[in-house]
Amino acid sequence: MLSKVISPARLITRRSHVVPDQLLVSELFFEVPLDHANRSAGNLQLFGRSVTKHERPIVPLKGPDATKAEQKPWLVYLEGGPGFGNKEPQESPITRMALSRGYQVLFLDYRGVGSSTPVSAATLRTVGNPSAQATYLSRFRQDSIVRDLEAVRACLTHDYPEEKKKWSIFGQSFGGFVSLTYLSFFPEGLREVFLTGGLAPVGKAPEQVYEATFRKVVERNRAYYAKFPEDVKNVRRIARFIQQQEGGRVALPGGGFLTVPRLLTLGLAFGSHGGLDMVHALILKMTTDLEQFGFLDRPVLTALGQFNPFDTHIIYAILHEAIYCHQPGIASNWAAFRVGKELESFAWLDQMPNLSPSSDNDDDPPLHFSGEMVFPLHFETYPELIPLKDAADILASSADWPALYDEDQLGRNEVPVYAASFIDDMYVDYGLARETAALIRGCKVFETNMMYHNALRAQTNEVMGRLFQLRDGSID
Known part of the structure; x- marks a missing residue:
């Protein structure tokens, strides 16, 4: 159980700047304990940016009136991931609409990401051996x-x-x-909660999560090959080329290796608006290189190396399955790999099919791309992850996790919750999301099959408008 006694963070610095569009942005650094239950374990820095309207009243306010005007209600934006920092406020999809509603907005980088105390292969070397690294990394989930x-x-x-x-x-x-963990253990700090594609699979084991999401990934593969049928042969041709190289891999300019399994993890993009086209554009460029030169040129190899940014967001890779270990006694044990390799469409996780030219025919099945799954192969092909393989294995086998949710508390919840849920979401399964929504007392949900997981950025006005409609409207 999380301790209810939380000491205030220490504000280290605050610097403010006016940016275009009449925004006043303050850069904030805070100090918090690495382990809130053991302050002797050391401290971390958190970085955030607050944003409010930059206003110059004709008659400046003074005294209590000025203070009251400055103390607008806070809205805190919690980014996706895990492992991703925030964009600058002027680039965020929620800033202008939130400000128009009277909030001041805080974009806080989670511990270990963005400009907060970073986690990387280099910083983890200072922590100690793989066991010490795993212990350190275990403090970077939702509960912390x-x-x-x-x-x-x-x-x-x-x-x-x-x-x-x-x-x-x-x-x-x-x-x-993160929001549902917050609702579970610290609801007294919350006025209201907005969620987009974030109804976590509360109470579900990692295997259940991946069984559901692999089904949706199969659907997205069908959509991909229906839109780009030429890529059935193109992907197989590219895979065959990679397999024929020494060691079955191609060195990437930024380090690490392109293997056939790594190629097939490009499907991570399939769950976003425009994701099918992004993958096709890369496959087209690779195919063009092979047709013209017989090898893959540096620009396309650079694009491949950067396509899934695990090297710059290692928490995403190393803690991805841990965010589903929702209570003590649950270990992920590389759940996505274990579930996937038993499925015919993803047998390449364990053994590649025959890709020799003599086996090609018009009836060859397409090679299926995986989705938002992390496999041991990531720790064999990404330069930042390779030295962390032992720590990742330790975390995968760990079952000593604090609880992430309190279903009883969610069932008696009194904080208003407004959620957008996407029926065709490839990352957060819609069926599991509906079960979670039913657990949360007072949760209002906007559901649609016209948007994907990144709709907040792709269709900002529609999503935000619907959420505020849920908040401001009423149901007879």
């Missing part, structure tokens, strides 16, 4: 993040009137997972 959030809230609102001390949170994707 919500403690950080409560610490920062206590810091930023210490002089606010009581009615303004609670804040609102907006969780996109993994940010929704």
Whole structure:
């Protein structure tokens, strides 16, 4: 159980700048404990940017009136991931609409990501051996993040009137997972919760999650090859070329290796608006290189190396399955790999099919791409992940995880929750999301089959408008 006693974060620095579109952006650095239950374990820095309207009133306010005007209600944006930092406020899809509703917005980089104390292969070498690294990394999941959030809230609102001390949170994707952990253990800090593609699979084991998401990945592969039928042969041709290279791999300019299994992880993009086209564009360029030169040229190899950015977001890879270990006693044990290799479409995880030219015919089945899954192969082909393979194996076998959710608390929830859920979401299974929504007392949900997981960015006005409609409207 998470401790309910959270000490305020220490604000280290605050620097403010006016940016175009009349935005006042403040850059904030906070100090929080690495382990909130053991302050002697050391500290971390958290980085955030707050944004509010830059206003120059004709008659400047003074005294209590000025203070009251500055203390607008907080809305905290929680990014997806895990392992991704925030864009600058002027580039965020939610900034302008949130400001128009009277909020000031905080974009807080989770511990270990963005400009918060970073986690990388280099920084982890200073931590110690793989066992020490795994212990350190275990403190970067939702259970620690919500403690950080409560610490920062206590810091930023210490002089606010009581009615303004609670804040609102907006969780996109993994940010929704964080939000539900927050709702479970610290609901007293929350005024309202907005979720987009973030109804986490509460109470579901990692295997259940991947059984569901692999089914959706198969659907997206069908959609891909229906849209680009020429890629059935093109992907097989590219895979055959890679397989024929020494060691069955191609060195990438930025380090690491392109193997056939790594090629087939490009399907991570299939769950986003425009994702099918992004993958096709890369397959087309690779095919063109092979037709013209008989090898893959540096530009396309560079694009391949950067397509799934695990080297710069290692928490995404190393803790991806841990975010589904929702209670003590559950170990992931590379659940996505174990589930996938038993499925005919993803047998390449264990053994590649025959890709020799003599086996080609018009009836060859397409090679299926995987989706938002992390496999041991990632720790064999990405330069930042290769030295962390032992730590990743330790984390995969660990069952010593704190609880992430309190279903009883969610069942008696009193904080308003407004969620957008996407029927064709490849990353957060819609069926499991519906079960979660039913667990949360008072949860209102907008459901659609006209959007994908990144709709907040791709169709901002529609998504935000629907969420505020849920908040402001009523049902007879």
